[in-house]
Amino acid sequence: MLHIRNGHIFKVAIITSFLGVFAGNAPAIAQDSGHGTPKMAREWRNFVKEKSEIWYASPEAANIANNILLYQRSCGGWPKNIRMDEPLSDSQIAAVTDEKEVTQDATIDNGATTTELTFLAKIFNVTHRDEYRSAFQKGFLFLQKMQLANGGWPQFYDRKGYYTHITYNDNAMVNVMNLLKKIADRDTVFTRITTDENAETAKKMFDKGIDCILKTQIIVDGKPTVWCAQHDEVTLLPAKARAYELPSFSGSESAEIVVLLMSIPNPSPEVINAVNGAMAWFDKTKIVGKRLDEITNVEGKKDRRMVDDPSATPLWARFYNLDDMRPFVCDRDGVKKYDISEIGYERRNGYAWYGEWPLRLYPKYDKWQRKIKKVK
Template sequence: MKLINCCSKIFIISFLLIDTFAPLHAQENLNIKDVSGFGDSKHHWMDITDHEQVIVPSKDQESYQPANVREIANNILLYQQPNGGWPKNYDMLAVLTDEQKKMLAEHKDSNHTTFDNGATYTQIEYLAKAYSILKDERYKDAAVKGIRFMLQAQYNNGGWPQFYPDLSGYRKYITFNDGAMVGVMSVLQHILQGSSYYSFIDDDLGKKAAEAYQKGLDCILKCQIREKGTLTVWCQQHDNITLKPTGARAFELASKGSAESAEIVELLMKIDNPDKKIIDAVNSAVAWFKKVEIKGIRVKTIPAKEVIYKYHDAKDDKIVVEDPSAPPIWTRYYELETDRPFFANRDGKAVYKLSDVSRERRTGYGWYGYSPAKVINIEYPKWLERIANKNNQ
């Protein structure tokens, strides 16, 4: 039996290896002025039509500055649902009108709570930091309620769905897409690392957080795709029963996902004393990133006639051009078994050139990205050096 010093409290957990967590002093981030975690949700609120939104932005919607901590935290409270979670696709920094606040208060709906697009886990992190600064009990209470919501939403196999409690359709799948499960795991990791802004967590909740984290870590390792005896990476979604890669929306087919896998690897590399399973998972994923990188091209945004689609307005277009000096790039999806880069349309059919994707999907989805580059060039070398030093001690 070992001891965790978490938030100046002692949690006694017989099965958890405490030395798997990286040192607190090296990783704690108290920069509450960093509101980038809300960026994806803001983008969807401002730029993409969401037919489930309770309020929509006005043409002259103003925003709070990152220094307006109290106002932003108070906004976050307005969006929290009765079950403790948050809906997605709103701007937490928007200066809301009295009418918008009234609408939010009158339309509380626990069926739309989610971990998609940064929802719930980002609000919990912010409220915890806001409480550490302002000592407003409402922020602490809301954060605790949010953490309990996260724990309730976890499957017995350790995974988290995209939505909870609405598990209809693809919402039930274990979701790595847009950082959903990694975001939840990061909150739990910060609690277990003893981050000072979680000093309000009591022993009972801390123990439950530790158990949930360990189950989540086991689930991540079990979801890693193995082909012909070799570990590769992860899909955006995995079946909540079989853990196999699966599709979600019509254009989100079962595949190997580069961006989501890079986020998972970064999470795994934050573990201080990784065991063999974690080391193998990281090494295998990085080897796959290097194997499938694409050289000599870049994606160019070009002017085009404006078209209004159901979910967004397209004022430009995207094309792939040859460029020998371009850094390596990755497609969002790679075929299972073959590793062939591919794309898809709303008809659910794979295509193999960006030009064969409809303009609506070309401009409304991120088909290429550079996320693995940070892992390969920055994080992975530092991780290798760190674990080598640990082994030599």
């Protein structure tokens, strides 16, 4: 666990929390507005979420399911940023088939694997086809194999470089844990395609994941705050990923972690303390009186700038310094800057540096607090 006291960062021994719950430098794909996940990945996730139960009995759904089966790697996972609903030509089918044994791109990043597993569960509920159940079970096993001994999940199956880190970035680990919670809770979407043994396994995996979340929460002057987008597999300290993703407090990924923690029924004192600490940190670090403006620059291109606006909705930065909690941005050279205008056009517009991510937590937090008080 990382402790910060009086601005000085140091590591302390990690004490496993008792849980009374069931408990790089390569160029990135260009992002658009939103959390930071590529548009195609978000559209694919929304596609799966929005389709009705009746639609899953359609020929179109069956064709998409065939694509999902085709893209599933031999290790059980799927590659990211693929619209599985797009028809494939014969040559494309042959190319994907040839890549079946490739495991380097099997990932949980950008909703990959968890989205495909959800689709398989939904189509199995109306078709009962064994190949969908088999593919789902293989994918579920993939998530088991991916989980680290410390309870976290890395971004990719084949781990090297920063892919070895516990990955909260773009909600990779949270997406997995939300899926596991549904399986463990016997959510109706997953009851037919899973077994009671699967549910028990999912519960244990979820418990380990929560323990990892509690152990990686950054402590400042004895108080829990939030998390980095990724943490070292061994030390559990905040870790660097791509050149512009430096060790920091995360205003984005931490919000989704808090949503997950608040979804736990009968939370332990450790979970309650973690949520309260994170919400206090969000309140302390919100940016007021500023607005991220979308403009057209002198070259006729869409651009971003930060402007003064006393009436603006509070914003949070994606990254904050670990020593003084100052918001920063960063170009591909890895040098911190404190004004978005100081980084190049490509990174300025190709990454979600500021957002309202924690804003939706406040009504949820008020409701959660009332519930906790009633239990006490």
